Amino acid sequence: MSLRPTLDFLLYGWLDIERLNQRPRFADHSRETFDAVLDTCERIARDKYAPNNRIVDTQEPRFDGEKVIQPQATHDAHKAFVDSGMLSAAQDYEVGGMQLPYTVQTAANSFFSMASASIGSHMLTSGNANLLMVHGTPMQQAVFARNEFSGRWAGTMCLSEPQAGSSLSDVATRAVPDGPNFQLDPLGHRYRLTGNKMWISAGDHELTENIVHIVLAKIPDEHGKLVPGTRGLSLFIVPKWLVAVKDPRPGSSPRKEEGADEMPVALAGRNDVALAGLNHKLGWRGTTNALLNFGEGRFLVDGKPGAVGYLVGQPGKGLHCMFHMMNEARIGVGIAATMLGMAGYYASLDYAKSRPQGRPVGPGGKDAATPQVRIIEHADVRRMLLAQKSYCEGALALELYCARLVDEQKTGNPEEADESRLLLEVLTPIAKSWPSEWCLEANSLAIQVHGGYGYTRDFPVEQYWRDNRLNMIHEGTHGIQAADLLGRKVLMEDGRGMQLVATRMRATIARARSVPVLAGHSSALEDALQRILGATRAAWATGNAREALANAVPYMQAFGHGVLAWIWLDVAERALRGDPSGVLPATLGRLGATDYFFHYELPKLGAWLNVVERLDGTCARLPEEAF
Structure with a gap:
């Protein structure tokens, strides 16, 4: 039985999605372009996801001490999804998007969830990038968000901790200014983070060049104490691999170079973010789920421990972001x-x-x-x-x-x-x-x-x-x-x-x-x-x-x-x-x-x-x- 007739009725017969094409943002689109997107996603889901749903369930991700190993089927499905452009489908043309209605993007993504939710929907990568497009600095958007939208990098959301679970008031991960680097880094105010995060979906893998962790942590007050409750929570970008911006113009604002999809960057060594272990789950086994240690000292940065992170938004406003x-x-x-x-x-x-x-x-x-x-x-x-x-x-x-x-x-x-x-x-x-x-x-x-x-x-x-x-x-x-x-x-x-x-x-x-x-x-x-x-x-x-x-x-x-x-x-x-x-x-x-x-x-x-x-x-x- 096919999902498509149901989607077509809900989109066109019930929600009258074609009316959105009268608005300037969607003026380039028509039912033909919407159908083309749905056709493409239906085909990828049928060819790359559905046949491998049982494979990724039985061949769980494993850590060999250096890297996470997943079946080739996961790599192939991820590449097909990235090549489809769906990670940035609803984004502006200027950042490589299609300016699709979010409704059409949601409908198109439903094919992947039905074919194999276990392989992963990439919702955290797009959600991570979307957050940065609202609350990040122009440089953070150009470097991190654009590389996530292109599929070159992946994203996570790091909230829960082993001792806190869903109680964000009890988050204990700390972030302190990184000395003289605090205000000098072009990627934002630079901090050093220490702590542990649990239940991190896609927290470590080899599907992309880099993983951009969005991390909730607390900045100590002037007495070195953590502010109780959620008021003290701030938000940080903590990449698995450190990033060097290759734009040589000091003080210049980031801009998209002609023909480039994102800010020119290079990876510059491991950040002090370590995989402590993979959780073995009842289901959804194709997606890694990790315990991450930030700042344990396994990977020293500039000769000292502490995961380098960049503040997103204002201090103390992390939960809002x-x-x-x-x-x-x-x-x-x-x-x-x-x-x-x-x-x-x-x-x-x-x-x-x-x-x-x-x-x-x-x-x-x-x-x-x-x-x-x-x-x-x-x-x-x-x-x-x-x-x-x-x-x-x-x-x-x-x-x-x-x-x-x-x-x-x-x-x-x-x-x-x-x-x-x-x-x-x-x-x-x-x-x-x-x-x-x-x-x-x-x-x-x-x-x-x-x-x-x-x-x-x-x-x-x-x-x-x-x-x-x-x-x-x-x-x-x-x-x-x-x-x-x-x-x-x-x-x-x-x-x-x-x-x-x-x-x-x-x-x-x-x-x-x-x-x-x-x-x-x-x-x-x-x-x-x-x-x-x-x-x-x-x-x-x-x-x-x-x-x-x-x-x-x-x-x-x-x-x-x-x-x-x-x-x-x-x-x-x-x-x-x-x-x-x-x-x-x-x-x-x-x-x-x-x-x-x-x-x-x-x-x-x-x-x-x-x-x-x-x-x-x-x-x-x-x-x-x-x-």
Whole structure:
């Protein structure tokens, strides 16, 4: 089964992406150029990623004491991706980009995530470079970001530490000014970093010439002490290999030379960044995951220990800068989760169509002399397939909707841009967490459809589940996303973002109410919306954050289901505009998924919100010894 018809409908039939070509930034593009990008990425994913998904799972990266070794398939896939230009697809022409809408880039990247998320999506490299294009100096952009966009270098995000995990307040990595070099280096204020970073995806490898680590660290105060909490966090560029800028003009500003893709630079020896070990993971085994030591003295720089790093932005503003990358990474995680779920759905659908087993319920069903039926003819198998379809296609629509908001934020008129910014703030925790939970459930159902075969390595669905299990954890765990949503996002700017979501939902409800087959769903969504708004008020009725956030995850589950019901209703209404009789197979499928979601999934919202509304303290008040 092909993903392409679904993407084409969502991009052109639902989001009307071609309208963006009327804006100056995208004026050179047309449906033909968008389709060409999708065709190229689909082909690379089919030829270089999908055939090697099992290889990179079984041949894990290993460290031989000097370098990380990965199968040739990983190197070939990385080169094909770099050659496609997708790392800089949404960037300006001036930095080697295509000025594609972010929505099209997201859709194109979905092919790679579905073919083999384990090989890697390169989202951290593009996110790293994008952060520098906003917060870096012109020289940092020219040297680091451009080399990342070209694929010559890779990028990481180094936040977590062994003793701190997700608690960034407890980061202990230190950064001190590098003596007389502090203000003399053309790459920025130069520091020496010491500390350890854990769970660093793509933290070490041989796929690129250099690896640009973006590192959170604390600058000691005048007494040599680290400022407690997140206020003291600053952000640094710490390359694996030191960089020498070859532009000889002292005091000159960096500029792109005629015909050059990036600032002319050379590698100038190892920085004091050492691989301490590779983590052995349940899934996503094709991508290295590392413990990195900064400043342990294995590689001395100028005869002394300490990893050389360059300050990004202002001291103490590191978390503000890092959120630019984290939010982009969260949409990337949502896409990865969605496409792993989609891969499992397609595999189980193909299996269900071909696997004969059992006989129909009813007269003659127990006659062993009659032929067996394919398992797709059993109602419970259809239930599991329809659940997967509703989760995965709905999640894909949500991710593309959020990507469209990014384009609106960057190129819309001031009012549209501001609304899109705020909507994206509220929806980002859902875009990350909802697919991570429910497309993982889709993978579990894909295993179930396969029966015992699904639990073996002879079929791909067990790997899809293992790869997807990471997505509820990285880039902010489920609990962190829930606390962010209920504790900050729905309250920000006096609840204006929440009201914008409600306004968009009501617009869909109004349109769908005039469509007879959708009228009942419109009423159900209106009721769900009122319940979510009421639960939000109830959670904060006492003003006690401890009470409000005790049930943040059930709140997020309910909010997410409300958002997905809205997305499905909007998709169904648009599908019926193009096929009013609703007889085309694709329309029937979308209506069926909408019906399933409203009949089987949306009713769960009430149970989740019950504990939120009554400030249920069951979990919070149980004494530790009772566990």
